Amino acid sequence: MVGRLATSARLLCALPALFGAEYAGRKRLGVCGYSYNLHWKAAREGHPKARFKDAVEFLEYCHQLGAGGVQVAIGSRGADYIARLRARAGALGMYLEGELSLPKEESDAGRFESEIRAASEAGARVVRTAMLGGRRYETFDSAEAYRRFVEKSWQSLTLAEPVLKKHRVRLAIENHKDRRVSELLDLLKRISSEYVGVCVDTGNNIALLEDPMEVVEMLAPFAFSTHLKDMAVQEYEEGFLLSEVPLGEGFLDLKKMVALLQQANPKIQFNLEMITRDPLEVPCLTRKYWATMENVTAIQVAAALTMVRRNATKKPLPHTSGLDLEEQLALEDRNVTASLIYAREHLEL
Numbered sequence: 001m002v003g004r005l006a007t008s009a010r011l012l013c014a015l016p017a018l019f020g021a022e023y024a025g026r027k028r029l030g031v032c033g034y035s036y037n038l039h040w041k042a043a044r045e046g047h048p049k050a051r052f053k054d055a056v057e058f059l060e061y062c063h064q065l066g067a068g069g070v071q072v073a074i075g076s077r078g079a080d081y082i083a084r085l086r087a088r089a090g091a092l093g094m095y096l097e098g099e100l101s102l103p104k105e106e107s108d109a110g111r112f113e114s115e116i117r118a119a120s121e122a123g124a125r126v127v128r129t130a131m132l133g134g135r136r137y138e139t140f141d142s143a144e145a146y147r148r149f150v151e152k153s154w155q156s157l158t159l160a161e162p163v164l165k166k167h168r169v170r171l172a173i174e175n176h177k178d179r180r181v182s183e184l185l186d187l188l189k190r191i192s193s194e195y196v197g198v199c200v201d202t203g204n205n206i207a208l209l210e211d212p213m214e215v216v217e218m219l220a221p222f223a224f225s226t227h228l229k230d231m232a233v234q235e236y237e238e239g240f241l242l243s244e245v246p247l248g249e250g251f252l253d254l255k256k257m258v259a260l261l262q263q264a265n266p267k268i269q270f271n272l273e274m275i276t277r278d279p280l281e282v283p284c285l286t287r288k289y290w291a292t293m294e295n296v297t298a299i300q301v302a303a304a305l306t307m308v309r310r311n312a313t314k315k316p317l318p319h320t321s322g323l324d325l326e327e328q329l330a331l332e333d334r335n336v337t338a339s340l341i342y343a344r345e346h347l348e349l
Helices: 002-018 033-044 055-064 079-092 106-122 143-167 181-191 204-208 212-222 254-264 288-292 298-311 325-346
Strands: 030-032 069-072 095-099 126-129 170-174 196-201 223-227 230-236 239-245 280-282
Touching (some): 030 033, 033 069, 055 069, 106 126, 126 223, 143 288, 181 212, 196 212, 204 280, 212 254
Parallel strands (some): 170 196
């Protein structure tokens, strides 16, 4: 453990030199709250090793790392807190994006508007959301159950859109292992609103057997924000394992992805989503996986499995199980810091 902590300390010490005056004016990679899931959990549990406990402290911490901004849940907070958050972001020269959930029904619309108002007053012009908290192939056992989700999420979006228009805040819907690209594009065309677009996650749709570069190419015209990540894969008996890894350690062509998104929306911000956790199982060789995926062709399945085999890493995939909390927090910090350094040195972020 001492060695791992020392490595984290060395990376942190390297940051000031990498984010000096010569990079002034360049777009810098930001950090989304999910990159620090373990720290947020520690904070909720009152652990003394937690580095932050709210959006203001998270902003301050990410500034110390050299990040250009944050994407974080703001919630419905008092005017003094919102003013402080906005003032600190401005003073630090950092952008701020919000993160929230859609209204589930009409009775939830007030909560949603309160959070949109708070985000707007804090200076956020974009808020990220996801329509499904889990993963499509784990959550639903039948095509009918998935269709009910699709209908319910459409109702949520129609409740949200007038609020977004009223406050002139843009909603970035993440491709969150719930819809394949064509399904998400159909949703965007159906709502047809300048205030509804996408938070493009560069790795998620691998779990739905889609080519990550094709996903970015198709979603780029609708991109309001991003979750920039790199991915590693390995086969296992029921399909393949999928892991976020520090930028530059996976198989994604991040430079091309960044260029595509930047070209489509020059104002877009890039948010690191480096989730430190055990590998995710994508059981695409099981019957349950296909309960809601009846329209995927055999050619598409073969292409996805070929992609996995061609890019399978020979190194062990990262794990947090078996580590104590202090080791987990150190690993999370190390992964984020290494990604920020890579982005500065290789992606011009």
